Amino acid sequence: MIDIRLLRNDLDLVKKCISRRGENTEVLDLVIELDLKQRQSAEKRDELRNEIKEVSRQVGELHKSGKTDEATPLQESSRNMRVEEEKLSEECDRISDEIRELLLRVPNIPAEDCPEGVGVEDNVVLRVEGGDTLWEEHQRIPHWEIGEALKILDVERATKLSGAMFAMYTGLGATLCRALIQYGLDRNADEYREIRPPTLVLTETMISTGHLPKFIDDAYHLERDDLWAIPTAEVPLTSYARDEILDESDLPIKLMSHTSCFRREAGSAGRDTRGLLRVHEFDKVELLAYATPEQAQEVHDDILSRAESAIADLGLTYRILDLCTGDLGNSSARTFDIEVYAPGADQWLEVSSVSWFSDYQARRANVRYRAQGEKGTSVVHTLNGSGLAVPRVWAALVETYRQEDGSISIPEPLLPYMQGVKTIN
């Protein structure tokens, strides 16, 4: 959520920032209008409350000194004031709710240095790294074919169990999946504390990251218990410190989680449906940090370099994109995407979005910090990115490491996790 005081102080500036995303800014005018109304009636309401309190005090004293008859008219007038107070109070609450509803749907302000653009085509490719572009014929087999041939991926049975766009890893395919997770966690354990959070969360938890209310169609909801299946560990980790006041000396706080992630993919029906390109449920290692505004840049770099090296060390080809204002996620101020190249599917696959959310999520989640020796609190910044997203890395890896004889050789960093298996055949 953006700071409403920023809106009051400089509406035009906020409008200019939001419209860089190509978003309509009319709501902001409405918010300002409602905000003014709300403050006016709140002021009247508070005055009335003050009077009621004062009268009550007098009534109390009169009763104590036995002058009950003198108290009666005061009680009468207080009753009348209460009727008026309730009216104002109701109006205030109604307007406040309305403002909140609107504000929850306003996206974050992009970082100043975020590249300008209207859509994916305007994202800036910062660099392309890794393997050569001369791919051998035996690497040009898509992973769904490899998976079937080696019996390490069973999409057909997964569909039987759960419907379209679910996957099932089998045998060494499942082992490889587990190896990637462990690899993703272990290499970041030096600084990031491992958390295994719940994967079903309350509505409030989904609101904090920005996944609700705007993107309700993308989330799985368990109606009976009013719980949501998390689309990423970003969701529970962002609420880890919800409503807490952190010590500045404890920041940055770095956390990581391996969880299942659930996505309805409502807007992408029929797109990327083959194999592991886009699935409703997948495993992912997520890195997340709470930081001061001053620390944010450094932490952003840290998460990006960790996400990048995880892919680089596996010997995969990848590129890094600086997302433009038009493609930036709703809650993000700046995002770098890492895309891995899958030679068999012949596609760049997004495997990590490393984002700086400024105070947008933290304001929703009410995560603050107290600076040493200063009074008052400030809103923290949140940052996160995938340390390792299993299906797409699995796919690119299987395709990249397919040998002429159809087997898959396991890259060296994963060997410690493969129980002695060096080749899948």
Place this chain on the structure above:
RNA sequence: GGAGAGGUGGCUGAGUCAGGUCGAAAGCGCUCCCCUGCUAAGGGAGUAAGGGCUUAAAAGCUCUUCGUGGGUUCAAAUCCCACCCUCUCCGCCA
């Protein structure tokens, strides 16, 4: 799922079953000052968050918050109702 106990500030914990300067005793912690060769001990002062108004600022005024939401009342941490959560016991269970 059943029975009982309980949810108060950064923490511990009074206040609730006589409703009225109680946003809240006391202790711990923390900050500053004094004392001290250093440390410890000791003495003193301060110390919740959030909103609004006023102000150049310092500061001041005011409202909200004692698990959440309703109700009673001139007045609610305190009385009533519902719900949530925690703990103990029983049941069930990976």
